[in-house]
Amino acid sequence: MNSSSIFLRRLRENQRYKRKVWRTVADWTVVVYIIIPVILIGIFRYISWWQETPSWAEPLPLSIFFFGLFLLSWYGNIQTYVEEADKLFLVKKRKLFLGVKVFGYGYSLAAEALSTIAILIILSPILILKFNIGSGLIFLLFFYLFSFRSTILICKYYWKRIESRWIGMFTGICLFAVFGGIHLGAYSLFVGGDLLNFALAGLSLILLVGSVIVSYRALLRISTIDHDIKMGQDSKNSGINMIFTISQDVEKPVITKRKRPLLFRRSKRMFQKRTKANGFIELFIKAFIRNFSYWLSYFQMTSVGAAAIVVIPPMWIKSIIFFAYLFMMYTWLQSVWDKVFQVNPITKKYTEADDYFKARKRTILILYFIAILLLIGISSVGLFIYSSFSILYQMQ
Known part of the structure; x- marks a missing residue:
């Protein structure tokens, strides 16, 4: 038994659990009459974007799309796949326990990278046809967004450890303002020409390396095990919480x-x-x-x-x-x-x-x-x- 095998087993169990939750909502009638038509319509609409820029995007400047990317960057959390039983067993085996957390963090970064790629693929017809952005700038935008989102991940990891409601709210506003300033500066570098593009690449590299170093040090702490367990449970139960919110017959308790x-x-x-x-x-x-x-x-x-x-x-x-x-x-x-x-x-x-x-x-x-x-x-x-x-x- 090693860290990778434990992580893969927990990852499979987590994905299996989420599939069961979604199956309770998306039965065959929902799949046939809602999900499949929406997917087909979305595919045809996306193909039409490559032929002609959609009318809703014509009057919108690049700054609006950049602001939308900023809002989307706040989704996601670090998942360490730590469970309650680890307090009794894996904590005694420090190397094994920390290995699971590191693999979980790597998986979280991979998920952020894939979601960033998906967002840029969806927006690529508008970026290429409307704003004449080449493949090199799109790759630079991906590198920046991935570094930016990885930095937000570790900041949210510390932010959610704050128990005080008012301190947490104030900290969240400050984080939003600070990252908004960083994103605004990145936009200026992105549209500023080749020389400023190199500066944006350097900023992205600093954000990525800094976030990885800080995240790795945070993951080496065993004292955060209760916080890691809570974040894992929240992520695992996100589907159930959605069902409770939609359902009219189930009252979701608010804690x-x-x-x-x-x-x-x-x-x-x-x-x-x-x-x-x-x-x-x-x-x-x-x-x-x-x-x-x-x-x-x-x-x-x-x-x-x-x-x-x-x-x-x-x-x-x-x-x-x-x-x-x-x-x-x-x-x-x-x-x-x-x-x-x-x-x-x-x-x-x-x-x-x-x-x-x-x-x-x-x-x-x-x-x-x-x-x-x-x-x-x-x-x-x-x-x-x-x-x-x-x-x-x-x-x-």
Whole structure:
């Protein structure tokens, strides 16, 4: 038994586990009627990009695509494939234990490299045909993005070890600002000519070598075993968490480290008039705001819907997206209301009262109306910015 055999066995088990999770969602009907058509449509659309630059990309400058690459660089984590049982066995065999972590880190870097290659392959028709970027610059862009993402990996590894909510939030904002500055400087070097391209290659090499050295030193510490186990479990359960989020019948518990709620700490009254209907509304609003996953999903659905309306050019597809959003948002709000009241045995016995249905209808309609206003507002701003870029592009 050696480190490589342990790592490969755990990697196979992890991939097998994730396949089982996805099979619970993607049955044959989903594969035949959704996944396969989406793949075929995507392939035909990608082929058309090589023949003609898509209309949505015409007014967009290279800086917008570079900013999109910056956002995509934040996905991914270092996976060490450390398990709970390692505390009892592998820790006593330090060399064997550290070997598993090093192999896991190498696999994480390989995954980052493959995802970077996939992103550049998808964008290559636009980069080559629209911006006239040659193969040499594309390879330089790959080298920079891979080095940049490897640096973000190790920074996120330390960042997620912070237990304090506020310190972690402040650290995350600082990291985002620092890496944003680095990425902006890299963009200036990328478009600055041959001499500055050599400077970008040197910056990329420094980022890659520095991140590997710091990561290797971090992996040699046995004291981080609890953090490594937690990150591995989070990655392994990401598929299950997605199913829980989508499912209307399963309530996903939200675990927070706060001793007191951030809002409504003393649970003050929201309505001066105390009626049964207002009581249901107040209880739902407080539960909705205190639950991070609820209001985050609320704004995510709205922002994604607005982005789709702005980016996708045909008007008939925009209309389909808008009406699909209306249906999905209303259905989701109904499911969230039912989760809040029907899961709790104390509130569940009041779910047959007339005031309960009155409060349910009123609250859902208010949140539904606010979501529509947000969608229209964000879409209007996005369309204005998009049209401004189109006008500037035509003037050039």
